[in-house]
Amino acid sequence: MTSLTVVPAPLSALAPVSSRHFIFVYELKTQEEARSYCRQHYTDLATVENMEDVLTLNEMVDRSRLQLLKPPDGFLNGTWIGLYDDVNTWSWSLSDPTYYSEGQENYRNWAPGRPNNIRANQFCVWMYQSGQWEDYECTYRLQAICVNLTGSSETFVLTTASFTWEEAQQYCRQHHTDLASVKNATQNSQIAALIPTNSAWIGLNRQRWRWLDGNNSTFSFWKTLQPDNYETLEHCVVADFESGGRWADSNCDKMRPFICYGWAVKKYKIKLQLNTTIANLNDPVVMEQLLQQIALRVGRANATDLLKLSWVKDANGNVFNKTTTP
Numbered sequence: 001m002t003s004l005t006v007v008p009a010p011l012s013a014l015a016p017v018s019s020r021h022f023i024f025v026y027e028l029k030t031q032e033e034a035r036s037y038c039r040q041h042y043t044d045l046a047t048v049e050n051m052e053d054v055l056t057l058n059e060m061v062d063r064s065r066l067q068l069l070k071p072p073d074g075f076l077n078g079t080w081i082g083l084y085d086d087v088n089t090w091s092w093s094l095s096d097p098t099y100y101s102e103g104q105e106n107y108r109n110w111a112p113g114r115p116n117n118i119r120a121n122q123f124c125v126w127m128y129q130s131g132q133w134e135d136y137e138c139t140y141r142l143q144a145i146c147v148n149l150t151g152s153s154e155t156f157v158l159t160t161a162s163f164t165w166e167e168a169q170q171y172c173r174q175h176h177t178d179l180a181s182v183k184n185a186t187q188n189s190q191i192a193a194l195i196p197t198n199s200a201w202i203g204l205n206r207q208r209w210r211w212l213d214g215n216n217s218t219f220s221f222w223k224t225l226q227p228d229n230y231e232t233l234e235h236c237v238v239a240d241f242e243s244g245g246r247w248a249d250s251n252c253d254k255m256r257p258f259i260c261y262g263w264a265v266k267k268y269k270i271k272l273q274l275n276t277t278i279a280n281l282n283d284p285v286v287m288e289q290l291l292q293q294i295a296l297r298v299g300r301a302n303a304t305d306l307l308k309l310s311w312v313k314d315a316n317g318n319v320f321n322k323t324t325t326p
């Protein structure tokens with residue numbers, strides 16, 4: 001294969017092998033059903049990354065088809081996209097896994113009906129004097145429980161000043177070890193005994209809205225007064241094309257049309273002219289090696305797992321034909 005030259009010029013034409021595109025599905029499904037449909041037929045429910053995506057969706061949508069859909073709850077307030085809120089993604093500020101024995105990281109002592117994420121804005125946790133926990137807005141100001149770790153001993157300390165949860169985290173990390181984690185019922189009682197009145201922040205908080213496909217985009221396009229987690233039942237998101245594609249949180253069990261995304265497949269035919277001393281280029285082994293070489297070259301500019309290469313055969317079953325140049 002050393003005498004083989006793969007002409008690189010036409011390969012650059014392969015650069016945009018695929019691009020992301022949206023698919024509106026004008027059928028009514030719950031968010032979970034819509035998600036499986038998208039994963040089966042395309043990639044996932046749509047991730048909306050920026051204003052360009054919003055504009056694309058507004059241009060694509062057929063609003064008259066949307067208006068023909070009659071959901072069982074009688075009111076079509078939007079179209080599923082891939083954003084959701086999981087109230088079970090709690091994690092401790094003190095994240096060192098060696099600090100916890102098995103199961104201790106998952107110790108919880110929620111007050112009845114909590115976490116309830118009222119107004120879709122409760123991502124931080126305080127402990128009541130009773131020892132029960134409440135999820136609440138992180139910007140609320142409260143005293144906090146810090147922990148001092150020295151060797152194997154843990155000491156809990158109540159701050160004298162009041163802080164937002166983030167300020168409390170900063171303060172505890174600066175003056176102690178961190179905001180307090182609660183690893184078991186014994187520690188929960190120890191900490192509760194320090195709380196003079198009302199409540200105090202502990203180290204638990206959680207992630208905000210997330211995209212199903214794991215995309216880290218922080219772009220958001222909410223309608224006014226949304227999200228609100230109405231009746232604390234709204235953990236999925238619709239885009240409302242009567243409001244320019246702005247978002248609202250919605251009950252995941254509602255029947256809604258939806259938007260998937262996938263990767264457009266582009267096909268290119270390339271002619272190769274090879275200067276070579278190899279006798280039989282139509283030998284399957286040689287052709288396979290050639291494909292690998294081409295894949296390597298193209299792979300520099302493309303994700304190779306998105307790339308499929310194959311030979312085009314002529315009527316005689318040959319890929320290569322010999323030509324002689326003077």
Ligand SMILES: [Ca+2]
Nearest residue numbers: 116117135136
């Ligand atoms: Ca709450």
